[in-house]
Amino acid sequence: xxxxxxxxxxxxxxxxxxxxxxxxxxFLVGDNAQGKTNALEALAYALTLKPLRPARLGDxxxxxxxxxxxxxSLTGPALPWQIHVEVEAGGRQVLVNGKLLRDPANLLxxxxxxxxxxxxxxxxxxxxxxxxxxxxxxxxxxxxxxLRHARDYQRALRARNLLLRRLDRDRxxxxxxGEMLAIAGARLMAGRHLGISLLRPALTRRHRQLAPDGxxxxxxxxxxxxxxxxxxxLDESAASERLRQALQEALPLDLARRxxxxxxxxxxxxLALDGVPTRRFASxxxxxxxxxxxxxxxxxxxxxxxxxxxxxxxxxxxxxxxxGRASALLTTLDAIGARVxxxxxxxPPGLSAATAGCAIYSVRAGRLSRAN
Amino acid sequence: xxxxxxxxxxDLLARLPGVGERTAQRLAYHxxxxxxDYARALAQALLGVVDGVRxxxxxxxxxxxxxxxxxxxxxxxxxxxxxxxxxQDIASxxxxxxxxxxxxxxxxxxxxxxxIGPEEIRARQLIARLPGEPPVRExxxxxxxxxxxxxxxxxxxxxxxxxxxxxxxxxxxxxMGGEIEYADKLTLARALGxxxxx
Numbered sequence: 001x002x003x004x005x006x007x008x009x010x011x012x013x014x015x016x017x018x019x020x021x022x023x024x025x026x027f028l029v030g031d032n033a034q035g036k037t038n039a040l041e042a043l044a045y046a047l048t049l050k051p052l053r054p055a056r057l058g059d060x061x062x063x064x065x066x067x068x069x070x071x072x073s074l075t076g077p078a079l080p081w082q083i084h085v086e087v088e089a090g091g092r093q094v095l096v097n098g099k100l101l102r103d104p105a106n107l108l109x110x111x112x113x114x115x116x117x118x119x120x121x122x123x124x125x126x127x128x129x130x131x132x133x134x135x136x137x138x139x140x141x142x143x144x145x146x147l148r149h150a151r152d153y154q155r156a157l158r159a160r161n162l163l164l165r166r167l168d169r170d171r172x173x174x175x176x177x178g179e180m181l182a183i184a185g186a187r188l189m190a191g192r193h194l195g196i197s198l199l200r201p202a203l204t205r206r207h208r209q210l211a212p213d214g215x216x217x218x219x220x221x222x223x224x225x226x227x228x229x230x231x232x233x234l235d236e237s238a239a240s241e242r243l244r245q246a247l248q249e250a251l252p253l254d255l256a257r258r259x260x261x262x263x264x265x266x267x268x269x270x271l272a273l274d275g276v277p278t279r280r281f282a283s284x285x286x287x288x289x290x291x292x293x294x295x296x297x298x299x300x301x302x303x304x305x306x307x308x309x310x311x312x313x314x315x316x317x318x319x320x321x322x323x324g325r326a327s328a329l330l331t332t333l334d335a336i337g338a339r340v341x342x343x344x345x346x347x348p349p350g351l352s353a354a355t356a357g358c359a360i361y362s363v364r365a366g367r368l369s370r371a372n
Numbered sequence: 373x374x375x376x377x378x379x380x381x382x383d384l385l386a387r388l389p390g391v392g393e394r395t396a397q398r399l400a401y402h403x404x405x406x407x408x409d410y411a412r413a414l415a416q417a418l419l420g421v422v423d424g425v426r427x428x429x430x431x432x433x434x435x436x437x438x439x440x441x442x443x444x445x446x447x448x449x450x451x452x453x454x455x456x457x458x459x460q461d462i463a464s465x466x467x468x469x470x471x472x473x474x475x476x477x478x479x480x481x482x483x484x485x486x487x488i489g490p491e492e493i494r495a496r497q498l499i500a501r502l503p504g505e506p507p508v509r510e511x512x513x514x515x516x517x518x519x520x521x522x523x524x525x526x527x528x529x530x531x532x533x534x535x536x537x538x539x540x541x542x543x544x545x546x547x548m549g550g551e552i553e554y555a556d557k558l559t560l561a562r563a564l565g566x567x568x569x570x
Contacts, residue, residue, distance in 0.1 A: 145562075155485070155519040162484040173482060173490060176527035180519055 001076035001110050002339065003043065003311055010065035011087075012038035013366040019043075020370075021341060022359035024334060027351060028343045029371075030363030036343035037315050039361075039368060043341060044313055046072040046085045047111050048137075049094065049104050052315065053119060058089030074110060081110065109144045112302040112310035114338070116295045118319065123294070124278050124287040128268035132192075135269050138298050139195040142305045146191035153188050156180035157265055165258045178247045181263060186240035188264045189223055196221040196269070198305075202297035209332070210296075211289040215273040219294075224266035288320060292329070299336050309337030317342040323349040378404065430501060432477040432494045434459045442466075442475060449473045454512045455498065455528060457481050457521065461514065473512075476501070481515055481524040493524070499531055510538045517544045517562070 006019040013035045019026065028036045041052045041060075051060065061068040067088050074081040084095040094101040101107055123130050139146040160177040163170060200219055207217035225246055246262040247254075253261050271278045271290060278290060295312070302310040312333060317340075318326045327349050333340050342348075343363075351358060353372030360371040378400055386396035403411050427433065428440035431453075435441070442448060442462070452473030456462060459477050478493040490496075502508045511532050515521035529539040545563030 152519050156523065159484040159519070159523070166484075170490065172527055172530050173484070173523075175530055176482065176523040177484070179526045180523045183522075184519070 001074040001081060002308070003047070003072055003074050003111055004080075005071075005073045006039070006043050006046075007069075007071040008039065008042040009069040010062040011042045011060060011068040011070055013062060014038050014042075014368070015062060015065075015366060017366075017368040019361060019368060020359060021339065022357055023339065024357035025330070025351070025355075026339075026341045026359045026361070027347065028341075028361050028363050028368070029345070029347055030343075031345060034363045035366045035368075036363045038366075039363070040313050040315055040341060040343055042070045043072065044113070044115055045087075046070040046083050047113055047311070048108060049085075049092070052115060052117055052313075056089075057087055057092060060087045061089060076110075083107070083110075105144055105147045108140055108147060112141055112306050112308070113313065114295050114298045114302065114310050115313045115315075116292070116317070117315040120291045120295070121284070121287045124271060124282045124290050128266070131269040131271075132267055134294075135192055135195050138199070138301075139191045141302060142198065143191055143194060146188070149184050149187040149191060153181065153184040153264065156184055157260055157263070161259045164254055164260070169255065174251075179244065181247060181260070182240045182244040185243045185264050186236045189225075189239050189243075189267070190236050192221055192223075192264070192267065192269075198301045199294070199297050202300040203293055206296040206300070207289060207293035210293050211286075214286065214289055217290060217293060218272050218275070220270045220272070222268040222270050223264060224268070225262065225264075285320075296332065296336070299333075299338050303336055303338075309339060312338040312340045312342075314340060314342040316344060318344045318346070318348055427477075427479075431475045432479065432497060433462055433475060434477075447472075450504070450506055451509045452512065453498070453502075453508050453510075454514055457515045457524070465514065473510075478515070478524070481518070481520040482527055483520045490527070495528060495531065498528070499535075502532070502535060502537060508537060510540060512540050512542060514542045 003021050006021065007017070008014050009016050017039060019028075019039060028039055030036050037052070044050070044052045045060070067086050070083075070085045070087075072083045074083065082095075082097055084098075086093045094104075094107065096107060120134075123134055136146065136150055140150075156177050160174065160181060163174050163177060196219060203219050204217055207214065225242055243263060247260070250260075250262045271294075273282070273286070273290075278286070282290065299310050299312055317329075321329065330340075330348055330350075347360065351360070353360060358372075361368045362371050381400040381403070382393070382396045385391055385399050386393050388396075391399070403414070424436045425434050426436075426438075428435045428438065428443055430439050430443045433440050433442070437444070449472045453476050454465060454471060454473055455476045455478060456465070457478050457480060459479070462475050462477070465471050465475075476494070476498045478495065478498075480488050480493045482488060482490065482493060498511075502511075511528070513525040513528055515524045525541055532539050543566050544559070545566060546559060
């Protein structure tokens with residue numbers, strides 16, 4: 001489905017604004033701290049129910065207001081959709097076509113989405129958790145069941161960790177929730193294997209285009225469950241059996257540390273240039289190319305899986321890109337068929353009010369106005 | 373200050389699950405407009421529930437008689453017990469007309485996150501009744517398809533299998549008459565995962 005319009009009310013610093021999303025590129029231009037990213041974030045929030053940047057629900061509501069509201073209309077092959085999200089400090093409510101949304105999984109698949117923000121640079125050298133989350137978000141979109149497996153795993157993990165902290169050490173309950181971990185964990189790992197195998201070729205190709213002399217970029221799944229066979233990808237029941245075994249073996253350790261020390265909640269995703277993990281050496285410039293290649297690879301694969309270009313949200317898209325690279329990037333996005341919504345402090349080279357398929361909004365003190 | 377009886381009724385109704393302030397008000401005004409006989413009958417029924425309903429000593433279902441109608445029915449197959457999380461689940465399974473065995477109500481599922489452990493669900497009562505006369509040969513676990521429901525099923529299986537009694541789990545999937553194109557994705561994924569040879 002394609003996102004067509006975005007309306008926000010009392011969201012962050014924006015009192016009220018409407019954005020018509022153009023078929024190719026919608027560009028929000030303005031100085032820093034005027035509210036450009038907020039409009040982008042409202043769109044991401046309505047489609048994923050997660051803020052782009054870590055935030056409490058109350059942070060999303062404009063100061064002095066009680067409720068933030070975001071409306072997004074989508075068109076698709078069949079009927080149009082209306083997504084209506086209300087956020088208060090105490091909770092949020094989502095209506096899809098006027099009906100209360102009970103399972104977010106039914107919303108998450110609606111629009112293929114790739115987000116690229118300056119914070120993403122931390123993916124290259126930061127904690128494994130960032131890379132796991134990024135991979136899982138991609139897998140949700142090609143295999144919706146992955147969301148449930150990830151949630152089931154987290155819930156079983158929290159339950160088991162609580163049991164490990166209790167004094168009675170009820171073995172039967174520990175076994176039952178350990179078994180749940182083995183089942184959900186194997187599915188979680190299978191989804192991650194799938195995601196990596198989809199991204200691997202596209203990532204290497206995209207990086208070669210972005211940085212022809214930058215070395216060969218590869219991505220590999222590094223499951224926390226040691227063993228080559230785990231890394232090579234087991235079928236689900238074999239992976240489940242391995243997890244079960246690992247949990248059994250580690251039980252004394254788990255009881256001593258009072259937490260679960262084995263399993264996919266400790267997985268990592270390794271990015272490497274010419275075989276050397278990028279965590280150890282990547283410069284700021286290298287990190288940028290790596291993350292951009294990753295997001296482009298996601299866009300490529302989503303397009304292949306869905307048959308339509310994804311919605312690409314890019315915060316501060318052109319930061320640190322010279323004009324040549326910036327226009328090459330926009331040409332690439334056009335070729336993928338991505339619908340881009342981007343922010344920046346200046347207009348990209350070659351973009352003007354007359355460019356077909358593009359909309360330009362200028363943003364100032366929380367107000368958005370159409371410039372073409 | 374005198375208590376406003378209408379206000380009081382609204383407040384009490386609004387405590388019911390799924391009933392908000394506005395629905396409570398609508399219900400309260402509706403009761404007032406009906407003949408007083410209806411309100412008296414309703415009050416009587418509420419009292420009857422409080423005074424007359426307890427749990428069946430065998431299956432832990434809610435009942436006015438001891439044992440409950442199902443446990444006391446000589447036509448029911450006594451070698452099969454279906455374990456459910458909540459008393460109202462029995463009505464759903466009975467409505468299918470497919471099941472002729474007995475039930476056992478846990479009154480909850482294992483949930484460490486909510487502080488519900490084996491002592492809080494009626495698992496001990498289940499184990500105690502299995503040897504009975506005749507002995508139970510199959511336990512069907514029909515707890516919900518959530519993490520906690522599944523873990524409870526696994527927990528019970530761990531207790532019961534060593535006794536030489538078969539433990540089975542109900543299948544989850546596409547509703548009958550349901551078109552595959554309308555099934556939500558997770559149900560469909562689950563139904564595919566639980567496929568069987570034909």
